[in-house]
Each structure stands twice: as C-alpha cells, then as structure tokens.
Amino acid sequence: MSLYLNPGSEGFEEVLRTEYVDKTGLIGLTNRTIGTKQKLVCVSRPRRFGKSFAAQMLSAYYDRSCDSHALFDGLMVSQLPDYEMRINQFNVIYLDITGFISEIKKNKGSLLNVPAKINHAVKEELLAVCPELSPEKELTECLVEYVKRDGRKFYFIIDEWDAMIREARNDQDAQEAYLNLLREWFKNGNFTPFAVAGAYMTGILPIKKDGTQSAISDFEEYNMLQPGPYGKYIGFTEEEVAGLCEEKHADFSRMRQWYDGYRVRNVGSVYNPNSVMKAIRYDAFDSYWTETSAAEGLLEYICKDYSGLSRTIAELVGGIDVPVDTVGFANDLTTFRGKDDVLTLLIHLGYLSYDSENKKARIPNEEIRREFSKSIRTTEHAATQKRLLESSRLFDSTIRLDEEAVATQIEKVHMEETSPLHYNDEQSLRSVLKLAYYTYRDHYLQWEELPAGVGYADIVYFPKNNSGWPALVVELKWNRSAESAIDQIRRKQYPESIREYTGEILLVGINYDKNAKAGNRRHTCRIERLQK
Numbered sequence: 001m002s003l004y005l006n007p008g009s010e011g012f013e014e015v016l017r018t019e020y021v022d023k024t025g026l027i028g029l030t031n032r033t034i035g036t037k038q039k040l041v042c043v044s045r046p047r048r049f050g051k052s053f054a055a056q057m058l059s060a061y062y063d064r065s066c067d068s069h070a071l072f073d074g075l076m077v078s079q080l081p082d083y084e085m086r087i088n089q090f091n092v093i094y095l096d097i098t099g100f101i102s103e104i105k106k107n108k109g110s111l112l113n114v115p116a117k118i119n120h121a122v123k124e125e126l127l128a129v130c131p132e133l134s135p136e137k138e139l140t141e142c143l144v145e146y147v148k149r150d151g152r153k154f155y156f157i158i159d160e161w162d163a164m165i166r167e168a169r170n171d172q173d174a175q176e177a178y179l180n181l182l183r184e185w186f187k188n189g190n191f192t193p194f195a196v197a198g199a200y201m202t203g204i205l206p207i208k209k210d211g212t213q214s215a216i217s218d219f220e221e222y223n224m225l226q227p228g229p230y231g232k233y234i235g236f237t238e239e240e241v242a243g244l245c246e247e248k249h250a251d252f253s254r255m256r257q258w259y260d261g262y263r264v265r266n267v268g269s270v271y272n273p274n275s276v277m278k279a280i281r282y283d284a285f286d287s288y289w290t291e292t293s294a295a296e297g298l299l300e301y302i303c304k305d306y307s308g309l310s311r312t313i314a315e316l317v318g319g320i321d322v323p324v325d326t327v328g329f330a331n332d333l334t335t336f337r338g339k340d341d342v343l344t345l346l347i348h349l350g351y352l353s354y355d356s357e358n359k360k361a362r363i364p365n366e367e368i369r370r371e372f373s374k375s376i377r378t379t380e381h382a383a384t385q386k387r388l389l390e391s392s393r394l395f396d397s398t399i400r401l402d403e404e405a406v407a408t409q410i411e412k413v414h415m416e417e418t419s420p421l422h423y424n425d426e427q428s429l430r431s432v433l434k435l436a437y438y439t440y441r442d443h444y445l446q447w448e449e450l451p452a453g454v455g456y457a458d459i460v461y462f463p464k465n466n467s468g469w470p471a472l473v474v475e476l477k478w479n480r481s482a483e484s485a486i487d488q489i490r491r492k493q494y495p496e497s498i499r500e501y502t503g504e505i506l507l508v509g510i511n512y513d514k515n516a517k518a519g520n521r522r523h524t525c526r527i528e529r530l531q532k
Contacts, residue, residue, distance in 0.1 A: 005125040007094050009060035009068050021240050024077035026233045031082050039198040044223040045234050046350025048274035051202035055159040062155045063092045090155040097163040111174040115181040140191045153197035162203035169333050183215035208331045231264035238269040248280045258285045261364025262353045287370040299375040301342050309339040318438035321360040391439040407525040410436050429476045443467040453493025470504035477511040482526035485509025505530040
C-alpha cells in the first residue's frame with residue numbers, strides 16, 4: 001500500500017471508529033472548486049481543531065484506489081447532488097509535512113533536505129505503480145505523463161503545509177527550497193492546469209502577502225480572521241456540542257464554559273473539538289490544550305517587550321475585550337511591529353477569539369484562561385508578577401472588609417491602566433474592577449449583569465466548589481456614593497441570585513467621584529456582610 005500516492009481510506013476509517021461528528025459537508029465546498037480557477041484551497045486553523053481529520057476525510061473520498069461508499073453513505077455528503085460524480089474519481093497525493101520534518105530531524109539532517117525527500121518519496125511510489133515512466137525525468141514530468149496514460153488528474157492534500165515555515169523560521173534557504181517545490185506544483189503553467197484537479201492545504205499560519213510566498217498566492221485562503229464558508233468546519237458548532245452532551249450525558253453548560261468562545265460570523269459559537277471529545281472521553285473538564293513546539297507556545301509571545309502589551313494581556317486576563325488591528329500582521333513567527341501583531345498571531349494560534357464585526361479579541365474560554373494563567377505565573381516580567389500579587393492582595397483586603405485598602409488598590413489600577421479620556425462612565429469603572437480582581441479564577445466564577453431580585457447585579461463573584469471563600473455581590477456607582485451602591489444591592493435584593501449559597505456573602509459598593517478635589521482619592525468603597 002502506498003503512503004503518499006492513493007493511500008486509501010484507512011485514516012478516515014479510524015476516525016469513524018471514534019465518536020465522529022459529521023463534518024462531511026466540507027466535501028461539498030471542495031467539490032465545487034474542482035476544475036475551476038478556485039481549485040486551490042488553503043484552510044488555516046489552530047492545532048487540534050480537526051485539520052488532519054478533514055485531510056483524511058478528503059483523501060478517503062477522492063482516492064480512486066478504493067471504494068469509499070460504505071464510509072460515506074448515510075453521512076451528510078451523500079445527500080449532495082455531486083456525491084457520486086466525485087467519489088473515488090481522482091489520484092490523490094497526500095502529504096503530512098510534519099512527518100517528513102520529523103524523519104529529517106530524527107536522522108539529524110538539515111531541513112533544507114525536506115523538499116527533496118518529499119519529491120523522492122512521491123516519485124518512488126509513482127514509478128512503482130507505473131514502471132513505464134522514466135526515472136530520469138522530473139517529478140512534474142512524470143505526473144503529467146501519468147495523467148495522460150491514466151486519464152485522471154491528481155488531487156493534492158497537504159496537511160500542515162506551513163510546518164516548514166514554522167520549523168525553519170530562521171532558515172531562509174530551507175523555506176525557499178520548500179516554496180519552490182510548491183511553486184512547481186501550483187504555479188506552473190506547464191503543469192498545474194494539466195495535472196492538478198484540485199488541492200486542499202491545512203495549516204496554522206495564513207499565507208504571507210509580501211510576495212515571499214508567491215508560490216501559493218493562487219490559493220483561495222480561509223483562516224481564523226476570515227473563515228468564509230469554511231467557518232462551520234473550523235471546530236464543533238454549538239448545536240453539535242449540545243447533541244454530544246445530550247447523547248453522552250455531559251454537562252452542556254460546563255462544556256460551554258470550558259471550550260466555547262470562538263465566534264464565527266454566520267455560524268455563532270465554535271468549540272475546540274479535541275478538548276470537547278477528551279472531556280467526554282475522560283469525563284472531566286480540564287485543559288487539554290497542547291503545544292507541540294516552542295513556536296506555538298504562549299509564553300514566548302506574551303513576554304515580548306512591546307509598548308502596551310503587558311497592560312493588554314492583563315486586560316484580557318481580566319475578561320476585557322481588547323481592540324486589535326490585524327491588517328499589518330506579516331503572517332509569520334518572527335516579524336512583529338508591535339502588540340497588535342502579537343495579538344493577531346495569538347488569534348491564529350487559537351489563544352484568542354476574534355470578533356470580526358467589532359474588531360476585538362478576547363480569551364475565549366476557561367481552558368485558554370488556564371493557559372494564560374500558567375504562562376503569566378512563569379513569566380519573568382516583574383510588572384506582570386506584581387499585578388498578580390496585587391490582585392491576590394485585593395481579594396484578601398475585600399474579605400477582611402478593609403475598605404480603604406480596596407479603594408486604594410482600585411484607584412491605583414485606574415491610574416496605571418486606563419486613559420483619562422476613556423474613563424467616563426460605569427462601564428469604564430467595570431473594566432477597571434475586572435482588571436483589579438483578575439486573579440478571581442483561582443477561587444471564583446465571575447458573572448456580569450446577573451439577573452437578581454429586581455434588576456441586574458453588576459458583578460457577582462461566586463466561590464468555586466470547596467474554595468471556602470465568601471461570595472461577593474458588587475455594585476458600581478458613578479458620581480454617587482459607595483453607600484448608595486450598598487443600598488441598591490439591598491433594596492433590589494441582588495443577593496437573591498445566589499440564595500442557594502450557604503456560605504458567607506459580602507456586599508461590595510464602589511463609587512468613582514469624577515469631581516473629587518485634586519489630591520483626594522476618587523474611588524471609595526463600602527463592604528458589608530449580609531446578615532442571613
């Protein structure tokens with residue numbers, strides 16, 4: 001059996017033997033592109049978001065060396081009008097670039113040799129299938145000759161196409177050799193129109209737009225910023241996750257808390273599929289996020305010394321959506337002009353969710369928050385460590401009912417982390433408060449605008465199981481008084497929202513006095529225990 005040329009359907013058969021969520025509708029999108037000017041497709045998404053599953057599915061469907069009806073009959077793709085017309089109709093070349101890189105590294109070879117190894121591997125299998133071809137000819141010449149003899153073009157499937165760009169990020173010669181190989185296949189007027197029926201590439205990074213990757217500039221590209229019609233295939237949709245939870249008796253609300261948060265236009269919520277399936281399989285909600293190389297590690301990027309980055313990371317950890325200018329990102333791991341480029345990379349790596357309508361990013365879910373927390377706690381940035389310590393002390397001060405200490409710390413965060421031009425209403429005060437209390441995830445769940453009593457509580461911090469910490473009901477006021485905030489909590493019965501909690505409940509009122517005299521503190525605080 002061949003590994004690269006018509007490898008059969010075994011990879012997808014293994015996928016189907018697991019808990020499979022039907023994503024075969026993607027085939028309908030690729031079918032439409034075959035034989036058109038849009039036949040070259042590149043889909044970028046984070047690691048563990050099902051890229052390889054999609055590649056194996058397409059390989060099984062298009063591979064002419066097997067009969068895949070038993071795999072696909074009954075799945076979504078079988079209802080499409082072109083199902084029979086395309087199934088098992090092409091010669092498939094399937095390449096997992098990470099496999100070639102691993103083999104080269106294992107033998108302590110140079111990444112410069114990866115393209116030649118790929119070329120040799122495909123050509124060797126092609127000659128084994130068709131000995132009549134001349135081994136002296138170039139691979140592209142052999143492929144064209146094979147198409148003439150066989151009558152069927154090739155469908156290329158390249159998994160992790162950008163692995164070479166990531167692994168050889170400091171080796172321009174290796175990158176160029178690899179891109180030249182892709183150029184021979186996909187930007188070659190003497191080859192591409194005659195031998196290529198279509199191509200589907202997966203990756204993490206988008207294609208560079210500066211001309212250095214012109215070899216693949218003809219690809220129709222879809223990524224985390226612009227997923228287009230491929231958006232519903234980035235991960236699991238909310239409907240799919242709800243169905244899984246119902247079938248497997250898993251807690252859907254906790255699944256949403258842990259793995260939801262990626263927003264796709266015209267799709268809605270998208271979940272990390274690997275983490276959802278592991279949570280079901282292990283019957284445990286935890287972080288299943290994995291980094292397979294330092295190039296994908298969060299710590300490397302959030303520690304970069306760019307103006308405003310440390311503050312922005314603190315805002316993100318505090319649950320605040322931050323604006324991001326994604327336009328200038330160079331689509332690589334080495335060229336950064338400032339914090340916006342770092343944040344854009346984190347979007348592509350899956351560490352941040354991006355809302356294309358308001359151009360803002362946020363930490364998507366509890367799983368990724370854990371990764372941020374873990375990285376921040378190991379960072380050597382003194383400023384970040386100081387913020388963590390001060391936030392923890394703020395919780396201690398709140399629980400001790402130390403109103404002066406709480407007001408002083410919130411004032412400090414306000415002065416250090418916000419612009420006076422933007423600090424002008426209760427929403428601004430809410431952002432400062434979330435920044436100040438951003439280590440809450442160690443012990444609490446945070447709810448904003450929680451329906452409670454007669455109205456909505458601004459912020460409620462509810463203790464996690466067995467944490468032993470008191471619940472906090474927080475009300476914010478602007479140009480009023482901290483006492484009026486406490487009065488509103490009592491009058492509108494906000495503690496009713498957590499009446500089932502048997503532990504201690506603290507009422508916290510915070511006010512910002514815009515007109516306070518110079519030299520006077522603008523924030524005041526009032527804390528009271530709820531008498532049950």
